[in-house]
Amino acid sequence: MQPKISIIVPVYMVEQYLEKCIDSILLQTFTDFELILVNDGSPDNCRSICDSYAMKDQRIKVIHKENGGPSSARNAGIEIACGEYIGFVDSDDYIHERMYEILFDIASKNLSDIVVCDYYKVKNSETHEDGLNPGYTETKGFVNYTNLQVLNLLIDSNLGTFIVAWNKLYRSSLFNYLKYIEGRVYEDLFLAHKIIHKCTKITYTPFKLYYYLQREGSIVNSQYTVEKFDKLYAMKDRANFFRNIKEYQLYEEAIRQYTEVFFWNYYKAKQELPHIRDELNLLKKTMDESILLIMKNKLISWKQKIMILLFVINPSLHEFCKKASENN
Known part of the structure; x- marks a missing residue:
């Protein structure tokens, strides 16, 4: 049976973070999803971690491929995704237990092409508030935009919230003719405006449901190259x-x-x-x-x-x- 959501996780050199990431997805209150783990040729213990989880939960699919970077891994996941919607989670991050319940609920009720939530920036030992405080209800907590409204928001303030891939739920048909550019960093910046332009309705909720880990080894925090x-x-x-x-x-x-x-x-x-x-x-x-x-x-x-x-x-x-x- 076709799942409602395909959640794609590119995996590379994150063995110390991967289990927390996967556990946060498997503990979702929304359960009608498939989880696609894309091992992008990681030389550490990520391969065995992915395979071990796949043996425990039939919703998990694992792809093992040669290293090609985050865009290549996402594209590989998109190729086999069966869900009506697609979500991405970076393998060193984790998510609120109700993230996909809320995003799917908003998408269904508003016929949204993309639903966007806010996010926390966190460090390894840092604690954080519940992203749903003061509380989510079905009748408040979101704003609908047209594609041009979001493009203007994006260009006026360069809002990372609308650029990054991982705090969103996408209608899967948006990727029928669009793919991430491989061999590049800042892959989200290359694609965000093109995906947004294809949308009729984008819905934003200010609740912080995604936890974005700040670590020294990431591309964003690395030395100039x-x-x-x-x-x-x-x-x-x-x-x-x-x-x-x-x-x-x-x-x-x-x-x-x-x-x-x-x-x-x-x-x-x-x-x-x-x-x-x-x-x-x-x-x-x-x-x-x-x-x-x-x-x-x-x-x-x-x-x-x-x-x-x-x-x-x-x-x-x-x-x-x-x-x-x-x-x-």
Whole structure:
């Protein structure tokens, strides 16, 4: 029988966190789900942990695959998912026991394409309040949005709540023609706007039902590497998407945000990373190809435009002027 929800958990190098994650899912008050554990070639004890749980609970499916990163693991889970809805949980995180009960209830009553809850940021030894305080009821505790309303929320404040994959319940048909881009970090930033655009209704509940573990070894908290250029590529991709769907106000704001973070990342990499010339040249091309539209953008000041144009013409001269301005 087809389950209502497919819960996909990409697994890699998390043996000390994995059991807590899986237990929090199996203890859900909502029980009509399948749990898909995707062992992404983890070299630690994750494989045996996944297999052991699968032997205990027939709702669990396990995929063992070569390492391909979080996007590859999510896509592998999506390929075999049977549920009417899909949820994602990162394997070092855990969830409130009523999370999927509440998200599915909201989705069913509101005919939502996506339901979004809020989340706690937690540390290993940290305690936290119950995310349902002061209490969930069927008649309050959620807001419905159109796709364009959420895209405006996302671009106005870059709300991580609407960007990350794991605090949501998605109608599974949203993934019929969309997949996570493999080989990239910031994979959620590449896809969030495209999924949201496909929706008719997105419902948000402010209750904190997901516990997002802050740990030093995660990508977000790691040292600066060239892979962090992916954030810029994702932001540029988002801007281009808005232009392609003719949402020009969103495009102008998206490209403004892109230019604001571009130079910090460019000079951070140039200063700290060796043998980076080719990667910097590729990154620069993303600025070069948008220069005419940047010059027309009403949200970017003329002073910023002159500096951006100077960078496109001669990065060394731009760096000289930038340092001179900072020293004055």
